Amino acid sequence: MMNEKAKKYVDLFRKVKIASAATVDQDGHPRSRIINVMIAAEEGMYIVTSKGKPFYEQLMNTGEIALSAMCPDCQSLKFCGKIKKVEKQWVDKVFQENPGMNEVYPGDTRYILDAFLIYEGSGEWFDLMHYPISRETFSYGTEEERAGFEITDECIGCGSCLRACPQKCIAQGEPWRIDPVHCLQCGACREVCPAGAVRKLHA
Amino acid sequence: MMNEKAKKYVDLFRKVKIASAATVDQDGHPRSRIINVMIAAEEGMYIVTSKGKPFYEQLMNTGEIALSAMCPDCQSLKFCGKIKKVEKQWVDKVFQENPGMNEVYPGDTRYILDAFLIYEGSGEWFDLMHYPISRETFSYGTEEERAGFEITDECIGCGSCLRACPQKCIAQGEPWRIDPVHCLQCGACREVCPAGAVRKLHA
Numbered sequence: 001m002m003n004e005k006a007k008k009y010v011d012l013f014r015k016v017k018i019a020s021a022a023t024v025d026q027d028g029h030p031r032s033r034i035i036n037v038m039i040a041a042e043e044g045m046y047i048v049t050s051k052g053k054p055f056y057e058q059l060m061n062t063g064e065i066a067l068s069a070m071c072p073d074c075q076s077l078k079f080c081g082k083i084k085k086v087e088k089q090w091v092d093k094v095f096q097e098n099p100g101m102n103e104v105y106p107g108d109t110r111y112i113l114d115a116f117l118i119y120e121g122s123g124e125w126f127d128l129m130h131y132p133i134s135r136e137t138f139s140y141g142t143e144e145e146r147a148g149f150e151i152t153d154e155c156i157g158c159g160s161c162l163r164a165c166p167q168k169c170i171a172q173g174e175p176w177r178i179d180p181v182h183c184l185q186c187g188a189c190r191e192v193c194p195a196g197a198v199r200k201l202h203a
Numbered sequence: 204m205m206n207e208k209a210k211k212y213v214d215l216f217r218k219v220k221i222a223s224a225a226t227v228d229q230d231g232h233p234r235s236r237i238i239n240v241m242i243a244a245e246e247g248m249y250i251v252t253s254k255g256k257p258f259y260e261q262l263m264n265t266g267e268i269a270l271s272a273m274c275p276d277c278q279s280l281k282f283c284g285k286i287k288k289v290e291k292q293w294v295d296k297v298f299q300e301n302p303g304m305n306e307v308y309p310g311d312t313r314y315i316l317d318a319f320l321i322y323e324g325s326g327e328w329f330d331l332m333h334y335p336i337s338r339e340t341f342s343y344g345t346e347e348e349r350a351g352f353e354i355t356d357e358c359i360g361c362g363s364c365l366r367a368c369p370q371k372c373i374a375q376g377e378p379w380r381i382d383p384v385h386c387l388q389c390g391a392c393r394e395v396c397p398a399g400a401v402r403k404l405h406a
Contacts, residue, residue: 018273019223020222020223020225020235020271020272021235021271022223022225022226022233022234022235022269023225023233024227024231024232024233028227028231029227029267029269029283030225030226030227030233030234030265030267030268030269030283031225031233031269031283032223032224032225032235032269032270032271032281032282032283033271033279033281034271034272034273034279034280034281034329050387050388050389050390050391051389051390051394052351052352052388052389052390052391052393052403053388053389053390054350054405062233064232064233065233066225066232066233066234066235067235068223068224068235068236068237069223069237070221070237070273076236076237077237078235078236078237079235080232080233080234080235103334104331104336104369104370104387105369105387105389106369109367109368109369109389109391110369112367112369112389112390112391112394113389126237128307131306133307147257148255149255164312164315165312166307166308166309166312166313166315167307184253184307184308185253185255185256186253186254186255186256186308186312186315186316187253187254187255187256187315188253188255188312188315190255191254191315200255202257
């Protein structure tokens with residue numbers, strides 16, 4: 001079962017509908033194309049693609065996909081997760097929920113498509129439009145991913161980090177503290193810290 | 204120098220401005236996020252990102268990026284190519300052409316960003332909105348990529364391919380011929396050909 005926060009963002013992907021799907025090809029290169037998020041459900045997001053496409057091969061070979069989408073008002077979504085092919089009946093369900101698909105694949109030609117379920121993954125919503133910027137992470141079937149930076153006990157309280165921060169999202173304290181909701185994750189604080197007290201959270 | 208067709212689509216990326224950028228991370232997973240195409244020039248497309256971000260690391264480690272973007276009227280762009288970090292003066296040029304960036308990175312905080320040039324790559328414009336669908340490929344600094352299918356001399360002229368084709372973009376002949384401009388690249392023709400005469404064009 002998906003938690004409410006993840007459901008909210010999965011529903012937002014479906015509402016925006018148009019997303020970019022990234023995969024890795026057989027030679028390890030990044031690939032990207034525009035797709036539609038066809039169904040949002042408790043178990044994840046459904047998409048379709050057809051057997052002749054490199055995209056199909058890449059999904060079958062890697063079982064992985066990354067999505068990003070632009071929402072109204074300059075808010076963006078990104079996501080990466082795992083994907084698997086599901087039963088053919090999902091192609092029919094996709095066409096029921098997206099009748100415009102019949103214009104591209106009329107009649108029985110739809111069955112060259114297969115449906116795929118993105119059954120787990122983690123993502124982030126990001127708002128660059130309002131000051132200060134803000135972000136929220138979500139996930140289903142797996143852990144939320146941590147990214148950005150934190151200030152460790154090595155902090156000497158000099159305030160260099162706050163002066164360098166484009167968003168002024170660092171608060172005084174022992175140690176000083178980065179507000180992860182409003183952090184650009186740009187790394188300026190780490191560059192200037194004389195004590196080496198700013199630690200990267202991702203690998 | 205970029206040819207006129209490539210220039211048209213590079214300018215379109217810049218005009219749409221909002222694109223998704225795909226990369227491959229250190230563990231080989233696809234990653235994606237929304238970015239802005241900041242400058243379109245004869246030598247390619249410029250973007251910026253900041254040193255603290257996984258995106259930055261991925262660009263530096265792989266030198267590769269894939270873009271996709273949704274244009275007005277349901278026309279989409281996709282692209283994959285090579286990218287390199289360029290001199291800091293390009294950060295200033297980006298801010299000149301995109302003054303809104305000053306709200307996110309005020310004053311000197313901009314210098315945590317680096318500018319990157321996508322100096323070569325190949326892409327495709329795709330129109331799913333008008334029947335029949337249509338597509339056009341382009342590239343700069345490298346060859347255009349071929350994808351989709353073609354019918355070889357093994358063709359026995361039975362017409363199974365045309366009956367299976369969602370877009371009816373196959374013409375009678377010796378051999379029969381797929382119109383690549385209107386082809387969905389779905390592979391339905393290859394599935395049904397009794398003579399094995401339909402050949403995939405990509406690896």
